[in-house]
Every structure is written in structure tokens, then in C-alpha cells.
Amino acid sequence: MNYILFDGPHRNNLLPFTYTRPVADIRVGIMTIREKWESYLDYTTTTVTEDYLSEKFPLVEMEANIMINASFLPNEAITGLIKNLKDNQAIFKDQDVIAFYVKEGEEHDDFSAFDAIEFEEDILKIEHTWDIFSKNGIAIEKDFEIITKNRISEPIxxxxxxxxxxxxxxxxxxxxxxxxxxxxxxxxxxxxxxxxxxxxxxxxxxxxxxxxxxxxxxxxxxxxxxxxxxxxxxxxxxxxxxxxxxxxxxxxxxxxxxxxxxxxxxxxxxxxxxxxxxxxxxxxxxxxxxxxxxxxxxxxxxxxxxxxxxxxxxxxxxxxxxxxxxxxxxxxxxxxxSFSWGGHGGFITYKTNKAFEVAEVVMNRRNIAFTTLDKSILEHVFEITKRFRRD
The missing domain is CATH 2.160.10.10 (Hexapeptide repeat proteins)
Known part of the structure; x- marks a missing residue:
């Protein structure tokens, strides 16, 4: 079975962080949401996200796939249900779909024909930016259990x-x-x-x-x-x-x-x-x-x-x-x-050529290249956020 994380309906609620990453790559707790799911599933995941992010965060589709809403954080109960999903089945929590089974090439925006499985237990969901810090304590505790299970700490x-x-x-x-x-x-x-x-x-x-x-x-x-x-x-x-x-x-x-x-x-x-x-x-x-x-x-x-x-x-x-x-x-x-330059006295547009010069220097200090792909993502963000700037 192939597992794919999708952004879900709360993606825009998680801006500005999701301007530059899928929901799955938000860090809350010790790990990112993607790392949590991969730990529980014991499987590498890929992503359905915005088109301009898809080259950096590509989708890998197979004959049979399970789509998982990345706003939800995994636990043992939901992981067990997901691993046993069959064709035409979907798992819901209240009004949100958590996961559903899909065959290669199929698209589903309407789940009315699916066999619905309602998940009754508690599950953490990141649907607003402030959830990242307000639910971080619970997420740290759960990640700590996963990461340290059957392991011995280095001596204090x-x-x-x-x-x-x-x-x-x-x-x-x-x-x-x-x-x-x-x-x-x-x-x-x-x-x-x-x-x-x-x-x-x-x-x-x-x-x-x-x-x-x-x-x-x-x-x-x-x-x-x-x-x-x-x-x-x-x-x-x-x-x-x-x-x-x-x-x-x-x-x-x-x-x-x-x-x-x-x-x-x-x-x-x-x-x-x-x-x-x-x-x-x-x-x-x-x-x-x-x-x-x-x-x-x-x-x-x-x-x-x-x-x-x-x-x-x-x-x-x-x-x-x-x-x-x-x-x-x-x-x-x-x-x-985004791309504002200034302070209390007002802002002007922070030109992309200047912003990219800084990004390249900052990333090179950590031995990470500022790639053409990184630049194209930020150029897209610059264009779609123009309406918020006033100069």
C-alpha cells in the first residue's frame, strides 16, 4: 500500500507557514507531521500539495493508494484503521476526512458514495497556526514515547x-x-x-x-x-x-x-x-x-x-x-x-533580487544551496502576496 499525505481544507489557515511547505512538513512536537506518520506507518510518504510546491515535494502514485489528511497527527488507533482501509472506504472525524482509499488516477472531492468509518477516539489536529504551539506539549510527549521506545539515553x-x-x-x-x-x-x-x-x-x-x-x-x-x-x-x-x-x-x-x-x-x-x-x-x-x-x-x-x-x-x-x-x-x-521591508514608520516592497541575495548567503552558511527551485517557490509567493503590500 502507498501512503500519500494531502494538505486538506485547513491549508490556508496555516499560512504563512504553508506558503513554502506542505502541511505535512510543519514541525509540532519533536518531529514534523510527515516524520510522525512515517514512523507509525513504517513507510515513506509523498505529498499532494499546491502546484508550485509539487516539484520540491513530489507525488508518487501507485496502483493502490491511501490518502491521509496531514492536518491530523497519527496515533496507534487511527494508524490501525488506515492500514486496513479497503476500496471505497473513508475515515472521518466529525466533518473532516482523515483518510481514504483511492486507485491510481482517481480523484475524489465527493465522499458521499464512500463507505464512511467514523473515528470516535480523540485525535490531535493542526488546523490553525496557533495550534502549533498550543498543542505542542501533547505532541512532544507522544513523539518522546515513539523516539525513546526500547532505547537507552546517553548518560546525563x-x-x-x-x-x-x-x-x-x-x-x-x-x-x-x-x-x-x-x-x-x-x-x-x-x-x-x-x-x-x-x-x-x-x-x-x-x-x-x-x-x-x-x-x-x-x-x-x-x-x-x-x-x-x-x-x-x-x-x-x-x-x-x-x-x-x-x-x-x-x-x-x-x-x-x-x-x-x-x-x-x-x-x-x-x-x-x-x-x-x-x-x-x-x-x-x-x-x-x-x-x-x-x-x-x-x-x-x-x-x-x-x-x-x-x-x-x-x-x-x-x-x-x-x-x-x-x-x-x-x-x-x-x-x-510577505516581502515587506521597513517597520513602525511603514513598509516598502522587499525586492526579490535583494531577498534572494540574503537567502543565498544565509543558506550557504549552513552548507545548503539556495536552488533554482527554492527561488521559483519564493517568486510565486511574491506574486500571490502582492495584494497585501501597499507601496
Missing amino acids: PNTVNTINPENIFIEKGANLNFVTLNASSGPIYIGRDAEVMEGSVIRGPFALCSHSTVKLASKIYGPTTIGPHSKVGGEINNSVIFGYSNKGHDGFLGNSVLGEWCNIGADSNNSNLKNNYAEVRLWDYNTEGFAKTGLQFCGLMMGDHSKCGINTMFNTGTVVGVSANIFGSGFPRNFVP
Whole structure:
């Protein structure tokens, strides 16, 4: 059986992160959604996504296929049902299809003729950007169980102060000394070749993925995930960084999500609570207005390749698109469109040739090429986000 992850009806709710990746490649917990499904299915997956992303994230179709809605996170119960799906069967949770069986070349937008299987158990679903951080604690715990099952952690160094050490797992090559790890409120995972520098205090649930660094005397409150090849410092609370991004200095990041190739300047801060304690609203790409989140705490959503200068201040519930460059004093507005250049005083268009020069330099520092394909994806994002820019 061939398994294919599709974006599903919530893809636009997950912008700006899905401008540059399928839903399946969002990181929540320790792993991406794709990595979770492949772990449960013991099978490599491919993707149905937007046409402009399909060359980088191709579809492989076989004679018999099971399509899986990537907004749902796997568990043993749903995986068992999916593996036993037969022709003309589909699994639903409330109004959303979770998975369905399809033969090569068939397309299905109407499931009325399918034999419907209603999934009655609880299942995590990522349908809004804020779900990425608000459901991150549960996702870390589930991923921790999968990754550490029947495995033994590397020894915890004698210089590390621990609480609930049986809930701490350290991979080979990790380096940590003279730090405090408190796993009493959730597991702590330290990935391969990651480093936690001296004086840092970390409270779980927490995941530091491979080749990432927590800098000197950092304070991190869970549930927080630092994706691979990232550097963080200062104070972080209940946030997710997808990978290849830096918040390397003092300053606060809370209830926030950063994509890949982002950089937060020194002493930058975001608000995660309104002064009047009111419900936070976030920019909604579907309605092109601000929508209720149901949350009292909600910070910064920043798409791939976006950066901010030193001492940047972000209001509660700020959405920054792809390849934005923000700097200067004062608060920028709560929605910064993709390819914007400026700050509180206003924005102009960040020209693609300039943005691509920066992207190439940033990626080359990590020995990753900025390819023609990467460029074409960002050029497409530039075109489809023109209407949000005002210059």
C-alpha cells in the first residue's frame, strides 16, 4: 500500500507557514507531521500539495493508494484503521476526512458514495497556526514515547542538575554541562550533536533537535521545540521553531512560531498577552482580516526567511509573512505582508533580487544551496502576496 499525505481544507489557515511547505512538513512536537506518520506507518510518504510546491515535494502514485489528511497527527488507533482501509472506504472525524482509499488516477472531492468509518477516539489536529504551539506539549510527549521506545539515553553528565531524570533523553554527540533540566512537568529531549551551554535552565516539555544550540544562561519554559540547526538564547516560552533559525540573544519569545531561515535580532521582544487581557486576534489570510483565536496568550507567527533587527518590538498576535525584513523603533503593525521591508514608520516592497541575495548567503552558511527551485517557490509567493503590500 502507498501512503500519500494531502494538505486538506485547513491549508490556508496555516499560512504563512504553508506558503513554502506542505502541511505535512510543519514541525509540532519533536518531529514534523510527515516524520510522525512515517514512523507509525513504517513507510515513506509523498505529498499532494499546491502546484508550485509539487516539484520540491513530489507525488508518487501507485496502483493502490491511501490518502491521509496531514492536518491530523497519527496515533496507534487511527494508524490501525488506515492500514486496513479497503476500496471505497473513508475515515472521518466529525466533518473532516482523515483518510481514504483511492486507485491510481482517481480523484475524489465527493465522499458521499464512500463507505464512511467514523473515528470516535480523540485525535490531535493542526488546523490553525496557533495550534502549533498550543498543542505542542501533547505532541512532544507522544513523539518522546515513539523516539525513546526500547532505547537507552546517553548518560546525563554529572554537572547537570536534574529533576525527574527518567523523563530526560539525550542522543549521541549532545554536549551539556552545568545546566538545569526540570522534566517534572514534561519530557526533555536533547537531539544528536545538540548543545546546551552553561547556566541554562530548561523546564519541559522541551525538544532540542539535532545540531541545535541553547546559548549561555538561557531560560526556556515548555512546551517548547527548537528545530534542527537552530540557535536560541534569552527567554523562550511555549514556542516552536521549525529549524535553521536563530534567536541567539537576550529578549523574549513567547507563544510563538518561527519558520525556517528566520533571525530574531538581539534584545527583540514579542508581547504574548494584551494589556487588557482580552482574547487575541490574528490575521486571517482567508478573510483578509483579523480573526478570533480563543486564546489569551498568543505571540508572533513568522514565515520562512523573515528577519528582524535589534530591539524589535512585536505586538500581541503579530503575523509576519515570508521574506520580510523588519527594523527600527516602535511597534510594526500586527500584520506584515510577505516581502515587506521597513517597520513602525511603514513598509516598502522587499525586492526579490535583494531577498534572494540574503537567502543565498544565509543558506550557504549552513552548507545548503539556495536552488533554482527554492527561488521559483519564493517568486510565486511574491506574486500571490502582492495584494497585501501597499507601496
